[in-house]
Amino acid sequence: MIEKPATKRNILIVDDHPINVDSYKTLLSNIDSNSNADFQLAFDCKEAYHIINGMKNNQLLIDFAFIDINLPPYEDKKIFSGSDLALIIKDFFPKCKIIIISMHKEPLWVNQIYKSINPHGFIAKSDINYKSFPLIFESIEKSETYYSSSIKESQRVMIQKNINWDDNDSKILQFLSEGIKTIQLPDFVPLSLSSIEKRKANIKKQLMLNSGSDKEMIDIAKKLGLL
Known part of the structure; x- marks a missing residue:
């Protein structure tokens, strides 16, 4: 056989x-x-x-x-x-x-x-x-x-920081840090511009406790080790 x-x-x-x-x-x-x-x-x-x-x-x-x-x-x-x-x-x-x-x-x-x-x-x-x-x-x-x-440690840090956002929020912050303008983000993230603006405001609220510039938001994210 x-x-x-x-x-x-x-x-x-x-x-x-x-x-x-x-x-x-x-x-x-x-x-x-x-x-x-x-x-x-x-x-x-x-x-x-x-x-x-x-x-x-x-x-x-x-x-x-x-x-x-x-x-x-x-x-x-x-x-x-x-x-x-x-x-x-x-x-x-x-x-x-x-x-x-x-x-x-x-x-x-x-x-x-x-x-x-x-x-x-x-x-x-x-x-x-x-x-x-x-x-x-x-x-x-x-x-x-x-x-x-190292990946497990990063997960632990993220949990400790207790930041409540999803994959699209992470992408918004990452693309902004790479120099992509907010108005361009709908080409990179499957959301409308108005939805992106709302999410960006929520990210600022969690990171900064108030409003501020995109640069300030990115600087804080980097200091926290999130970017």
């Missing part, structure tokens, strides 16, 4: 630093369960989107996706970050295990990604090395959720 060959698992790796992509691929390839894996590699949102869309159209699955947050955007599709890619993957491939790897570990960033993506793995780049990376993967492979130590 001829045995049917084992189905290959597909692993997507997206990072704008080629050395990181190569390192992750090498470390994952050395794990026995990935000996037959196909690796899909991308270095920006555009490349990643075309891989994701192509696999969907060809009725192929993505089993694991390792995604950096800061990536060159694909503005034609309004994909501005790894977070946006992760949401597309969750929509196209509900069973895919998503692992976010980022140099950012600020509480606000962590809170936003946790609420919007709720990834199977969430790792600060400063928390991983060649020894820990395979162990982290094997943990996630067993359907365990893995958050690295």
Whole structure:
């Protein structure tokens, strides 16, 4: 009787630093369960989107996706970050295990990604090395959720600060800190300008206890370690 060959698992790796992509691929390839894996590699949102869309159209699955947050955007599709890619993957491939790897570990960033993506793995780049990376993967492979130590600490800080806002509020503050004007925010956040203005006022109330300028709001958020 001829045995049917084992189905290959597909692993997507997206990072704008080629050395990181190569390192992750090498470390994952050395794990026995990935000996037959196909690796899909991308270095920006555009490349990643075309891989994701192509696999969907060809009725192929993505089993694991390792995604950096800061990536060159694909503005034609309004994909501005790894977070946006992760949401597309969750929509196209509900069973895919998503692992976010980022140099950012600020509480606000962590809170936003946790609420919007709720990834199977969430790792600060400063928390991983060649020894820990395979162990982290094997943990996630067993359907365990893995958050690295810095990410857990950021979650704790966010809870302690008891700031009550959602993913869109976090995005508003982040985009403003990056120089995006309020009038431009409807292009980045799925809300009307009037809703954004109301939310911005609420953020100021929580951070500043009164009204103030956008710069003052951003400065306080940075001092609190939220940006």
